[in-house]
């Protein structure tokens with residue numbers, strides 16, 4: 365099939381996320397259709413190559429077409445692809461659960477509940493928190509605290525926590541009470557009634573992604589953790605974006621020596637290969653569900669998909685075998701240098717960075733700048749007028765330079 369014929373079929377039948385579809389289907393729009401990838405490079409239907417500047421919407425970790433992850437999936441394919449996790453188990457999931465909890469220090473994390481994507485990992489943590497208090501003597505604890513401009517996903521329950529109107533869609537505190545606060549200080553100003561109703565506080569640690577890559581003040585997470593400890597309110601960390609090395613450590617919470625009550629992981633879990641998520645939690649929470657009447661009645665058909673688990677195990681093996689985190693340091697330092705130079709470019713207003721995540725505020729429309737960046741061989745997607753640079757962790761120093769140069773030229 366010719367690229368043009370393929371584009372015609374695509375435009376006639378697909379409906380894309382967060383996409384004004386009338387413009388997408390317009391006569392003159394030729395959609396980019398990715399055919400193959402290698403490392404940080406993606407190739408489209410016309411053979412044009414691009415650098416994957418946002419790690420395929422923040423998911424890819426070790427690059428595309430990685431031989432170790434490919435081999436792990438192939439091996440699993442030869443055995444079985446998916447079997448039910450309701451009433452049965454399998455080796456890849458059991459081993460993955462152990463490896464995940466072992467990544468957190470101190471043994472506080474003990475249990476892993478698998479689901480399919482970031483939103484469902486969040487829903488799982490929220491539902492566990494609410495149900496825990498309901499069946500453990502504090503049924504009045506029906507409220508989740510979320511921060512201004514938070515983003516925790518798009519299903520109704522996850523979107524109810526969101527603090528950005530555009531991303532909330534039609535969801536509004538569906539089925540449970542959400543209290544929104546601007547900062548840590550606001551927690552101390554809650555009324556006694558609100559205070560007594562808190563089940564959990566949820567936060568994107570260190571950096572709010574969708575809120576234009578806004579960084580929290582240093583030490584804030586540590587203080588929040590202490591506050592939750594004092595009040596005996598659960599702390600839910602949404603590390604869907606920050607997990608798996610993006611911030612320079614395996615998890616963002618490790619920068620401030622925090623181990624939460626719930627840790628939600630998704631995007632990078634399988635190295636960016638397959639949709640899979642996990643909500644990690646503690647022995648205390650787990651034991652609050654003892655007794656048949658207290659069972660956690662929640663789950664999805666593809667929970668703990670065997671191919672996904674195999675990919676995730678392979679991704680974790682690459683972290684160890686290729687000393688991925690150790691090799692990040694010089695790349696993070698180089699990105700800082702490149703961003704400092706970029707700030708001198710007319711049209712660039714500000715930059716923010718943590719690890720290999722960068723937000724670049726531009727004067728012009730972010731969408732226009734990203735379109736221009738394509739012509740310079742870079743694919744990424746803005747959040748309003750903030751460009752996002754979040755390459756796979758395997759990015760080379762040369763590729764980082766090319767990415768920033770493409771942005772500079774595009775601006």
Ligand SMILES: *Cc1c(COP(=O)(O)O)cnc(C)c1O
Nearest residue numbers: 481482483515516517573604605
């Ligand atoms: C992407 C994201 C989510 C939602 O994950 P999905 O897999 O898209 O459902 C939740 N929280 C954060 C911080 C995210 O970046």
